[in-house]
Amino acid sequence: MSGEVSGRLSGRLSLNQWTTRHWPLPDLVEGCAAAGVSGVGLWREPVSEYGVGRAAKLVREAGLTVTSLCRGGFFQEPDAIEANRRAIDEAAELGAPLLVLVSGGLPPGSRDVDGARQNVADAIAELAPYAGERGVKLGIEPLHPMYASDRCVVSTLGQALDLALPHPPEQVGICVDTYHLWWDPLVWTDLVRAGDAGRIAIFQVADWITPLPEGVLTGRGMLGDGCVELRRFRRAVEAEGYVGPIEVEIFNEELWAMPGAEALALVVERFAEHVA
Amino acid sequence: MSGEVSGRLSGRLSLNQWTTRHWPLPDLVEGCAAAGVSGVGLWREPVSEYGVGRAAKLVREAGLTVTSLCRGGFFQEPDAIEANRRAIDEAAELGAPLLVLVSGGLPPGSRDVDGARQNVADAIAELAPYAGERGVKLGIEPLHPMYASDRCVVSTLGQALDLALPHPPEQVGICVDTYHLWWDPLVWTDLVRAGDAGRIAIFQVADWITPLPEGVLTGRGMLGDGCVELRRFRRAVEAEGYVGPIEVEIFNEELWAMPGAEALALVVERFAEHVA
Numbered sequence: 001m002s003g004e005v006s007g008r009l010s011g012r013l014s015l016n017q018w019t020t021r022h023w024p025l026p027d028l029v030e031g032c033a034a035a036g037v038s039g040v041g042l043w044r045e046p047v048s049e050y051g052v053g054r055a056a057k058l059v060r061e062a063g064l065t066v067t068s069l070c071r072g073g074f075f076q077e078p079d080a081i082e083a084n085r086r087a088i089d090e091a092a093e094l095g096a097p098l099l100v101l102v103s104g105g106l107p108p109g110s111r112d113v114d115g116a117r118q119n120v121a122d123a124i125a126e127l128a129p130y131a132g133e134r135g136v137k138l139g140i141e142p143l144h145p146m147y148a149s150d151r152c153v154v155s156t157l158g159q160a161l162d163l164a165l166p167h168p169p170e171q172v173g174i175c176v177d178t179y180h181l182w183w184d185p186l187v188w189t190d191l192v193r194a195g196d197a198g199r200i201a202i203f204q205v206a207d208w209i210t211p212l213p214e215g216v217l218t219g220r221g222m223l224g225d226g227c228v229e230l231r232r233f234r235r236a237v238e239a240e241g242y243v244g245p246i247e248v249e250i251f252n253e254e255l256w257a258m259p260g261a262e263a264l265a266l267v268v269e270r271f272a273e274h275v276a
Numbered sequence: 277m278s279g280e281v282s283g284r285l286s287g288r289l290s291l292n293q294w295t296t297r298h299w300p301l302p303d304l305v306e307g308c309a310a311a312g313v314s315g316v317g318l319w320r321e322p323v324s325e326y327g328v329g330r331a332a333k334l335v336r337e338a339g340l341t342v343t344s345l346c347r348g349g350f351f352q353e354p355d356a357i358e359a360n361r362r363a364i365d366e367a368a369e370l371g372a373p374l375l376v377l378v379s380g381g382l383p384p385g386s387r388d389v390d391g392a393r394q395n396v397a398d399a400i401a402e403l404a405p406y407a408g409e410r411g412v413k414l415g416i417e418p419l420h421p422m423y424a425s426d427r428c429v430v431s432t433l434g435q436a437l438d439l440a441l442p443h444p445p446e447q448v449g450i451c452v453d454t455y456h457l458w459w460d461p462l463v464w465t466d467l468v469r470a471g472d473a474g475r476i477a478i479f480q481v482a483d484w485i486t487p488l489p490e491g492v493l494t495g496r497g498m499l500g501d502g503c504v505e506l507r508r509f510r511r512a513v514e515a516e517g518y519v520g521p522i523e524v525e526i527f528n529e530e531l532w533a534m535p536g537a538e539a540l541a542l543v544v545e546r547f548a549e550h551v552a
Contacts (some may be wrong), residue, residue: 111503117461146422148459149503150486159461183424185393185435210426214490227387227425 009246014039014067015264016204016249017046023260025050029062031261035268039067041204041247042094043088045179056059067245068139068202069096074104075123076116084127092134098201099131100175107152116153121163121253124172132171139201140164141175141187144183144215150192157181164199172200176237177249179220182208182228188236195240203237204247205230205275213253220250223270230275246275285522285552290315290343291380292480292525292538293322299536301326305338311544315343317480319369320363332370343521344415344478349428350380351399352392360391360403365421368410374477376415376451381426390427397439400448408447415477416440420459422492424480433457433466440475443498449477452513453525455496458484458504464512471516479513480523481506481551489529496526499546506551522551 015037020028025046032040040059047055047069059066072087074080082103091099103120106113124138131138140160143152154160160174174194181187194200207226213219223230234246248267253265291313296304301322308316316335323331323345335342348363350356360377367375379396382389400414407414416436419428430436436450450470457463470476472537484503489495499506523545531539 083485106503111505113458113503113505144422145420145459146492149484153459155459156461183389183421183429183431185432208425211491212422214489215487216422216492227382227389229387229389 009271010036011038011227012244012246013037013268013271014041014210014245014247015267016041016068016070016247017043018262019248019250019255019267020260021046021256023263025055026058027260029058031065031264032064033062033083035261035264037264037268038063039065039245039247040071040095041068042066043070043250045092047094048089052090052093052214060095065245066094066096067247068098068100069094071100071102071141072138073101075120076104076107080104080123081126084123085130088127088134088136091136096136098137098139098173100141100202102141102143103152103154105148105153113148115155115157120153120198124163124167128171132168137170137201139175140172141177142180144180146212156184157187157194161190161194161197161199162175165197175202175204176200176233177204177206178228178230178233179204179206179208179249182233191236191240195237195242200237200240200242202244202247203234203242204249205233205271206242206248218251218253220252222250222255222266223248224254226273233276236250246271285547287314288520288522289313289544289547290317290341290521290523291543292317292344292346292523293319294346295524295526295531296536296539296545297322297532299498299539301331302334303536303539305334305340307531307540308340311537311540313540313544314339315341315521315523317346317525318372319344319346320366323366323370328366328369336371337414342370342372343425343523343544344374344376344453345370347376347378347417348414348529349377352380352383356380356399357402360399361406364403364407364410364412367412372412374413374415374449376417376478378417378419379428379430381424381429389424389429393435395500400439400443404443404447408444413446413477415451416448417453418456419479420456422488433463433470436468437466437473441473445474451478451480452476453480453482453508454504454506454509455480455482455484455525458509467512467516468499471513471518474543476513476516476518478520478523479510479518481509481547482524482526494527494529498526498528498531498542499524501552510551522547
């Protein structure tokens, strides 16, 4: 049934807000409810614009669940700790169980990738108890290595997991995003390690397509358009006991040019075909 | 002394032909000799255009050494084995000790990255003895994971090394290119593994800069313009006993727009400043 979720995984599909980034929040919430999509992954900027308390109420009253808040991190910035405390507070207010951390890249002019990675570890150590007290888990997201210098020095699942392990599992987990991880020859063994340690905090899906656009930020593929074994990833996280939300997070200019409801209908259709 | 190599590593700088890709081969050879650059890394297409035997003679008579031939690989193509045998023959005729292998990506429409990787392993097993008989080493080059789908399913040094290890070290080694490997948190331990196994076949340098251009093929940085710890890499391969050529291989539109001699002078200057 096009445009409406059905089947076994119907309760698990979550729409990440950036997939339909130009869709105003009230319309998105209404559209998700109408399509039977019960989860939304929210972003700080549009939520803050709308008002955090107001957004929380809007989502709650529509019967939706906030599956994650994107994003904290960017630890190379001087005020990162304070900014991340605010992000944790916002996640708590929204009822989001998870704050996604994109670690940030190198400070301007720096070549010290080891130092930047140590700085991420230090920042997470400082923030984890604060998050734990507010019922928010920090989700370390490894980003594709093409972002290592300017957005995220955490580039593999194994590395994210090693950063998470020193902390209690209810405070720090890892994010599994197919777009960022599909190429990694170690991803399957690291997924088992992550599962054994109880660290899989969220599962996000997007496909990999080429050629990459300039800046490589907006070239993610619609589910099924690329080369990622999406279903294999879903089965792998499920084999590790993960039964949480499956967030569709696709940054793609063509998708953004579509009306929100139409984009969501396509997401729902492709999810059934390539993920469920 | 600008434009001419001097100092301790003067004998080791090699100009990869693609760094000055529009420079006709006779001019490049003359320019290198004049600048005191004694090594050149050649590419099959321009060499073949000029004539393999003729190119071998030209380089030899100028007193230059061919440090590598780029490239074999692309094992997803149906005639790959035959094409790679020809590439090995050309390397032997040029006196190139090394044929660089860029493995190739996924076959059209395929999502089977494991299968593609197995195919690479099988092809190398078939080609290694043929190469060994002709005095040519195969150098498996891991490319940055942003090329995993369309150019190279071998994405990390560890993976390249695991592909090389089943074969004799005089037949199969690995290529260490800073542009492709700088982001990898495991690269330093895998360099030690590679050194212990006697597998470092060549060391290539380029810097990492952003934003990446559309298609991500032509955005490599001039030495010193980016965030790669070039000198740390050089010291790491040397700590493993590597004392061979250091090839400068930079794909960059601005560099290609410069006259060859000027581009080479810049390479020599930056090499002294950031690598030596």
